[in-house]
Amino acid sequence: MYTLYWGPNSAALAPQILLEEIGAKHELKRIDIASNQHKSPEYLKFNPNAKIPTLVIDGKQVIFESAAICLYLADRHPEAKLAPAIGDPARGLYYQWLVHLTNTLQPNYLSYYYPDRFTDDAKGTDAVQSRAKTELGEIWGRIDKALGEKGPYFLGDRFSGCDAFLFMLANWQEPIPDLYSRFKHVKRCADAVGARPAVQRILPANGIAA
Ligand SMILES: N[C@@H](CCC(=O)N[C@@H](CS)C(=O)NCC(=O)O)C(=O)O
Structure with a gap:
């Protein structure tokens, strides 16, 4: 039995998709960031970084970091085919x-959403956000090019944990609201993920339009 410490449309989305x-x-x-539940002593016992998500397995083992949770879940449930097997050349691309x-991509979202953590200059937050937006555009541009060479998923027609992660980040739309009009291969990938029955089931709880 898994317990996912979660918030809507947060870094818990990719692990939730894989589950x-x-x-x-x-x-x-649910951990409500607005009311600082992620900083409560009870939650810090699970995740001393005060971030969501955290996964607890059978009430015992604890894992934090969204990508680590995705890697772990894919490996623990090979029958779900969320990752190429060890030894499959596609495993390298998946990693x-x-x-x-x-x-590379996610840290720029964190710079945008928490700019005060990236400068000691109280007047410097606008510059941090502006730089993060530029970086996001450049990184998404390169991802778009790669997806255009294959696609719709990172591994061609084979869905994997990477695509769930892309979907999660693509739905953090505030810093780059024109993402889908600028990057059509990113949109094609996000649309393919969003159309999957497992993803459709959890969109409402995440406040994402179906
Ligand atoms: N690298 C971490 C980042 C997690 C993260 O920043 N989560 C955000 C919500 S999307 C959070 O907990 N923010 C609260 C804070 O940083 O104070 C991961 O991917 O798990």
């Missing part, structure tokens, strides 16, 4: 894109 794709028994426990999304 649904797997059909794994799970419960969602590449998931790590790129979490390590």
